[in-house]
Amino acid sequence: MLLVLATAGITITLLLATAFFAYATDPWQRVFTQSSGAHVWIHTRAGTDAGSLAGLDEVRATAGPFRTVRATAGLQPGGARATLELRGTAQRPTTAAPQIVAGRWLDADTDAGATPGIVLDSSVARAMWAKPGDSLVLSGIAAHLRVVGVADTAEAGFRAGESPGAAWVLPATLAASDAGGDQRGRTIGLQLTDPADTDYVVQRAVTRLGADQITDVSTWRQAKAAAEGDNQLLGRLLGLFGLGALLAAALAVGGAISTRVRAHLRDISILKAIGFTPGQVVRMFLTLHLGFALGGVGLGALLTEGLGTLVPGRIGDAMALWRQLPEHAWLPWAISGGVVAFIGSATCLAAWRAGRVPPVPVARAVTATGGRATGLTRRALGLRIPPALVLGWRGAFHHPLRASAAVARLAVPLLLITIALGTWTTLDRFTSHPETVGLPAALTARSDTLGDRELHQLLTSGPGVTAYPGAEVQALVPGQTGTITLRGLGTEKHPYPFTVVEGRAAHGPDEAIAGQGLLDLLDARVGDWVRMTVAGDPHVLHLVGRTIETADGGRVVSTSLDTLRDGGTAGATSAGSPPPRPDFYHLVLSHGADPGVVRDALTKASAGRLEVREIPNPADQLTAVRAVALGLIAVLILIGLAELATTIGAGVRDRGRDLLALRAVGLTPRQITAVIVSATAFVTLAAALAGTALGLLVSEWLINLQGRTSGWGTGIAQDPAPAVLLLVVAVAVTVAATASLLPAARAARRRLADSAGAVL
Template sequence: MSALGRVVRAGVGRRRVQTVVIAMVVLLAVTAAVLGATLMVASNGPFDRAFDQQHGAHLTAEFDATKATLEQVAASAGAAGVTASAGPFPTTAISPESEGARHLQPITVVGRTDPGGRVDAVALTSGRWVSALGEIVVQGDPRMPPSMQPKVGDVLSLPDLPDKPSLTVVGVARSVSGTAGGWVTPAQVTALIPAGRSGGYQMLYRFASADTAAQIDADRAAIEGTVAAGAVAGMRSWLTTKAVSSGNTILLVPFLIAFGVLGVLMAVLIIGNVIAGAVSTGTRRIGILKALGFTPNQVVRAYTVQALIPASVGAVLGVVTGNVLAIPILAETNSIYGTADTGVTPWVDAVVLAGALAMVAVTAWAAASRAGRLRTVDVLAVGRTPGPGRGQWAARLAGRFPLPRPVTLGLAHPFARPLRTATIVMAIAFGAASATFAVGLSASLNEVQATERHGDVEITPGRQMSGPPPEGTPPGGEPGRVAMGPPEAPDPVAVVKAITAQAGTSGYSGVARSEVTVAGITEELDIVGFTGDNSAYGYRMISGSWLTGPGQIVVAKPFLTATHTTIGDSVVLTDHSTPITVRIVGEVFNSENKGLELLTDAATLMAAEPDLRPMEYNITLKPGTDAAAYVASLNTALTGAGATAEVTEDDTAEFIVIVDALAALLTLLLVTVAALGVLNMVVLETRERVHDLGVHKALGMTPRQTISMVVSSVIVTGLIGGAIGAPAGVLLQRLVIGEMGRVTGFSLPTSVVDVYRPAELVVFGLGGLLIAVVGSLLPAGWAARTRTATALRTE
């Protein structure tokens, strides 16, 4: 081994604290970077590849056949910016039932003679394309269980149409643009349109510029300008489709980027401080090395390599940790396209690993360059204690406080080396900011979860039982009765009478569910019809107002974006082949069905479904009401009504559990690293002042007083770091939660964004002091155990 190698090995072994600190900060930074980059690739990669391969449509437009002719729709392909188009294709909406009378959700069907074309080349995954009347190809959805999806050979009946026709599934396909729920021949579309009603036309476009929402808006305006006003029934952007397809993984990207940035900045600060401290404490050693013939460049390389060795270990562990954490999160994205190539990406690991080591090398080289500039004579002649006069003003000021002398001595220590103190203040600030950010983000997501709670008690249909139990019925089953099919809606008159008769009832709402289609959105949408006097409970309004009667709907921002509508606009819903015109009266935060669920008065749906009845009821209780006793009394009153009441349970979504777990883990790492940075600083301070420590001990300072002095030396840095970190954490939480809302297309209510109370911010600010004190305890104990004679001999 060369002389330089022996110096490096000795330095790594001797400075164990600094070695651990460097490894930990690099591990954290690389873990967050691998997670963020992997999820970013996973959330975009599969869709982008499929979109390019299938020539996906940047805009899918639906035209009203009563306001635009086939020729006028076809002429829209000549709009400014259009580079390719497909259509016009005839369209209509159907509400199919499969064998066994299983009701499927309504879908938009499009008439196409073949799956190919210049835009939206549909990919068949099984079966063949339609070639005759009575056939249909359905859109596959890998996010749904196979048992819930139609398959080749299934027969779909259409009981809402005259003569109750049926369609045989001859193929399953996948359109990356989501342009239809099914495809039939153009002639079949005409046969599926009820008498007295008109269908529509679909056009698919690709544009020269369609990468941003602003460009899409301009493209949309160009298309609308080619036809009469009102002819465009709806348009869907590929950006909306991409956001929905990316699933929850895209939500994690801004969250992990925030932690990654914190980790990188902390790594730069602490690694720079560690190397600068090593140079400072090794001044005499550097002089000896130069006296023995080491060149300035060799000295700098020695200290740089001493940082790179633990950094390499931390970087490798960080890559492994980041990939392990990414695997369960990527499971959802993998299932969306049925792919297995959206997991660990080797080039991401390589780029992050190389970037981390380059960052460490540059930071360490910059900090170690001072060692190369030191003159041999000068460094051999000086000790390690800071020069006289540095920080004396702070010592005099602290001495005026009515505090024990060891405490005032400790309070003045940080001012002797202000630059070093400033870096540790920032490290503590990052730790405090991480804790503040993580707690605030968790509170925001929990508030999002709370918006899904619409009552304290819920009523659901009772089980429908009939006949003797089959052979082999497990013990404990109800004697003489077996479960039969889906439950029926409970008697609404009996249920409402039972609810209103209970003394603890504050309000209630009945919930009836159905599915509809809307022009501009090819897939079916869930719609919730409310009865009762408290339907708004749990929902957070963004703008507009809640429902005041039938003919109105309240929607979330993704619906407004997908349909290019605003509050006050009217849209046409198709429910069981019946068109229903409704007006949008409010925007609400509602994450159900990716924000595409519609909320309305149950009477709105009665035109198409006169027998529609609520399947469940949500009840809010008066303050102080015993929920268990209320449920017991209500169940007695519901006897014979075909319904059962129970206390509403809060089920935390899996995504929120993942985010909370990741936030806790990454925050723990950041806080630990911040504490290690403090520990490193205190170790350096203690070693530099070891001779002064011996003098104090010789003058009678006890071990307990020594600990007080060392711990006091970090109080100022802890308080300042906490005071900076807590507000920074608040700003970061608001930035990240806002970005999460932006990438998913939601407007966020104030209750989700503003989650901090003043008292909590004070606690988070004091968290910086806690980090500093915890980091100083170990070197304080070492200083207390140092023997007086040993300390006095050290220079």
């Protein structure tokens, strides 16, 4: 029963992992295909001839170029606000065509009146809680705009404080804006003949238009990575634990067959004596355990297919989406068949040993685990250590190879449990101590109406709130194949508390720290000097440290606001420098302060003139990992119990052959029971210590590997508390001792005449 339930859990885990991978990648791919999406988006200044990029040899089609205006939009009355990139277009584009999911597209006859229409990208619509029929007020446009539609695109979505949301209006609406020249521009989408030419096309575009004319570049790879987000991480976790649990189950099945073969040597010999061939004996064991595997796989597949869509949250959404994909017709069968085949292959070796049992039983010594006591054993007995413990230790490890195999099989599920606990603890670190994982600030605030001094006084008026001024600009990296975020936070007199995990904090006028994603992008290391271009002006910075950076895939360079304004060692022109006024303030709260309460208090104190947002914490989007970890731990416990049952059976059988010897030296049935229980406990203790110790190392390596590949950087892993690990070890040993108590008592009270037959 334990093996069947464990196999069902493994099957559910692997099926959910596959569904999450599809859930992570398919929505973006589906929108990109349906919309005939663009592989590269180039954002330029207003007077740039962006349309000339359509003549590049690698470009198959273009979207635009669109005239654009950046504006701050607010939902009326008193709703959320967001930065929009308004694109003027009279008709719906054919390349990179927005896919309407609510409402309709713009109509020149009905949306050009006193209340112009606007279509919002779905990502910014979700952020603003906007829907068709709502009214928006936009900076620079006197008239209120009515939301007539919401559309999906394959572009990188809206991120508060980082990238504006796309919106489409009629050209007349765009012309009515009184925005300045620095807020106007052009945007063109390039659809390439070969997506692999993305970086090369970006280089050619920068060469043709000039680096000082390009304000931002985004590619399909960035959009896809942003769309996958933490769903990809969930899929990886499920796949990793599912495969690990499958390995543990295969080891448990192999151990169970080997133990069963040793326990039934006489019965197998009798079968061969009456005419069974070795092949028939092997097929008998294979059939038995393949039946268990089929039962578990069938149960897991039925539960996943029948109840998967009913689970609330992203698990149910992932299963619902997966059912609509063509590969769903064969992937569940392939995964289920793979599980059965893997478990079957693990049973072949053990079943082959059953086929090699001779047809004539071979007598075994009554004291199979006997022999002369070692010096260590004699000294332990001389120290008046209870004989049950001494003999239990000796019996547990008298056969080194057999004991090592049992320890290894028990250690695998405990290792995976430790990894799951490490994942859980790391998420708790993000939630309870975000300042240690690169998130010292909980809120970001900005205002278009309050003066800088008035704004600063308002933000620092409350107790436990520290405000740090900041600004962000988009910079072209060396090679000009993409853009990164150049951020100035804090001042030299009042530095921002970055989480530096390598090197040191930036103090000098030309010093900066970078995220792992940027170091990988530039193939740079701490200590290097890097050059980047902001609106045509070069910025040269000395990277003195690496910080944990969860925003923008870690492709962020952070320095002080003073250094950002000065433009690094190269100097800066007025066009390349950020404005003297900070773009925003990051608010660091005292420990225990509720960000929601502080946000509401600041909004109320400013009479709605202040926009305050909570800084996204990756842990908020990974709540499903906790449920996943609990489910995986339950599956691993089942596998561990199945392996423990095998270990107990083997221990009871071996000690059963020693009953004559143990009673001959004067041990009572209670002491014999203690010998068997302690032998099982010692094996479990060795497995628990080995599994948790190795699990700590593997957990830290895997989590930091995930951090590095995601661009956040290493240093985010958090080990489980020692008390938790000791509890895992104590529970494992206690369960083993308790489970072996009744079989051991039965074996100890067996009549001597019954035990004599066990010598064969």
